Amino acid sequence: MKLIIIGNGIAGLTLARLCSRYDSSISTTIISKEAYYTYSRPLLPKIISKSITEEKIWLDSSERSLAANIQTLLDCTVNKVDTKNKTIELICHDTPAVLSYDILVFATGSIPSELPFPVRKTPGIFTIRTLKDVYRLQERLKIYNESALIIGGGLLGIEIAENTLKAGVKKVQILEYAPRLLPRQLDEKGSMVLQQHLESEGLIVKTGIHVTGIDSVQSIGVHPVSDKIQVHTETQPFMGQSVILAAGVTPNVTLAKESGLEVQRGIVVDNTMQTSVADIYALGDCAEFENKTWGIIPAALEQCSIAASHICNKDKQYYKGTVPSTRLESGNLVILSKGKIDLSPEEIKSGQYREEVELSKENGLLYHKKILEGDSLLGEISIKKIVS
Numbered sequence: 323m324k325l326i327i328i329g330n331g332i333a334g335l336t337l338a339r340l341c342s343r344y345d346s347s348i349s350t351t352i353i354s355k356e357a358y359y360t361y362s363r364p365l366l367p368k369i370i371s372k373s374i375t376e377e378k379i380w381l382d383s384s385e386r387s388l389a390a391n392i393q394t395l396l397d398c399t400v401n402k403v404d405t406k407n408k409t410i411e412l413i414c415h416d417t418p419a420v421l422s423y424d425i426l427v428f429a430t431g432s433i434p435s436e437l438p439f440p441v442r443k444t445p446g447i448f449t450i451r452t453l454k455d456v457y458r459l460q461e462r463l464k465i466y467n468e469s470a471l472i473i474g475g476g477l478l479g480i481e482i483a484e485n486t487l488k489a490g491v492k493k494v495q496i497l498e499y500a501p502r503l504l505p506r507q508l509d510e511k512g513s514m515v516l517q518q519h520l521e522s523e524g525l526i527v528k529t530g531i532h533v534t535g536i537d538s539v540q541s542i543g544v545h546p547v548s549d550k551i552q553v554h555t556e557t558q559p560f561m562g563q564s565v566i567l568a569a570g571v572t573p574n575v576t577l578a579k580e581s582g583l584e585v586q587r588g589i590v591v592d593n594t595m596q597t598s599v600a601d602i603y604a605l606g607d608c609a610e611f612e613n614k615t616w617g618i619i620p621a622a623l624e625q626c627s628i629a630a631s632h633i634c635n636k637d638k639q640y641y642k643g644t645v646p647s648t649r650l651e652s653g654n655l656v657i658l659s660k661g662k663i664d665l666s667p668e669e670i671k672s673g674q675y676r677e678e679v680e681l682s683k684e685n686g687l688l689y690h691k692k693i694l695e696g697d698s699l700l701g702e703i704s705i706k707k708i709v710s
């Protein structure tokens with residue numbers, strides 16, 4: 323069987339490894355737009371500050387790929403899928419090629435979400451999705467280390483902000499649209515504990531900020547260090563030498579759409595991770611199941627096991643969705659959030675659910691809240707200080 327996987331993120335790589343373990347006779351090819359073997363995206367912010375060395379991020383290498391009997395084509399972009407003849411067209415290092423498949427998998431991941439206004443591609447404005455993005459930001463911060471603005475106070479924005487500060491930028495401000503940080507992962511009390519902690523580290527956090535435009539303000543005839551980017555908001559403008567956009571991600575579905583697959587926000591899949599077209603699967607950040615996309619690694623890993631069981635026809639499992647879980651390590655804080663994190667006034671009134679809050683300071687615990695339905699745990703938040 324010829325299995326082709328588009329994308330060598332954690333989803334593409336995990337699926338390839340599972341399939342080659344299930345059935346060593348499968349010929350697996352992974353195709354990657356990026357020029358690198360798979361690396362851990364969650365570790366990218368730590369590379370900005372050089373808190374870890376680059377060798378720590380690699381999840382794959384040419385040796386490991388060969389040992390698992392997986393062919394990995396790097397720096398290659400798939401531009402077309404002919405679903406009738408079961409072929410794909412790609413450009414590898416400027417050379418066009420056509421490959422045929424028996425099973426095709428979209429593991430094309432996601433891309434940084436665009437802001438609701440056009441942003442000119444000016445030096446000094448960044449998104450962080452790839453290792454190349456990190457290298458570009460590091461070059462900028464070598465010269466421009468007075469100030470940076472991070473647009474978005476989600477998990478990604480917070481980690482980037484902390485590491486930009488650690489990299490030596492003197493003033494780092496987070497501009498968050500919502501009235502509090504991590505509104506999907508934390509309740510009000512949890513967000514407050516996190517914000518106080520970030521401020522104690524030296525970050526400036528502004529919430530409820532509606533960004534309306536971004537302009538570069540170039541000084542003429544002055545040393546480039548004074549070049550600034552202006553971020554317009556519904557209230558006051560903010561200035562920074564670098565602006566990092568961390569306003570969420572969008573499933574990367576362009577190729578799937580052009581190939582005639584059913585696409586809504588993500589590529590629509592059933593409970594076997596199969597798309598609307600026979601013999602084509604989708605998983606990881608690009609996949610949508612029951613109107614939901616996840617954008618987190620636990621979901622990608624779960625989806626890989628399901629897809630591998632069907633592609634290889636072994637121990638078949640069926641996807642039911644993933645309970646979102648998040649872990650953020652921020653300085654000496656560990657924040658965990660899983661499942662349902664808040665109750666609406668109607669839910670409280672119904673008497674069906676209850677909250678249990680623990681505010682004890684024992685073992686570094688700052689805040690712990692559980693949401694229960696009877697004796698079943700529906701979700702929890704825990705914020706802990708690492709006590710050494």
Ligand SMILES: Cc1cc2nc3c(=O)[nH]c(=O)nc-3n(C[C@H](O)[C@H](O)[C@H](O)COP(=O)(O)OP(=O)(O)OC[C@H]3O[C@@H](n4cnc5c(N)ncnc54)[C@H](O)[C@@H]3O)c2cc1C
Nearest residue numbers: 329331332333355363364400430431432606607617618619
């Ligand atoms: C900085 C950062 C921190 C994060 N932290 C966390 C965290 O703490 N916890 C967590 O759970 N998640 C985290 N995430 C999200 C997590 O990294 C993603 O959920 C995960 O990477 C998704 O994996 P994937 O394989 O679906 O897609 P991706 O990792 O996006 O990989 C998709 C690959 O497909 C390639 N591709 C796309 N189209 C084509 C094409 N046409 N031809 C060839 N190749 C193509 C892309 O170039 C890319 O390399 C973080 C993400 C970032 C960027």
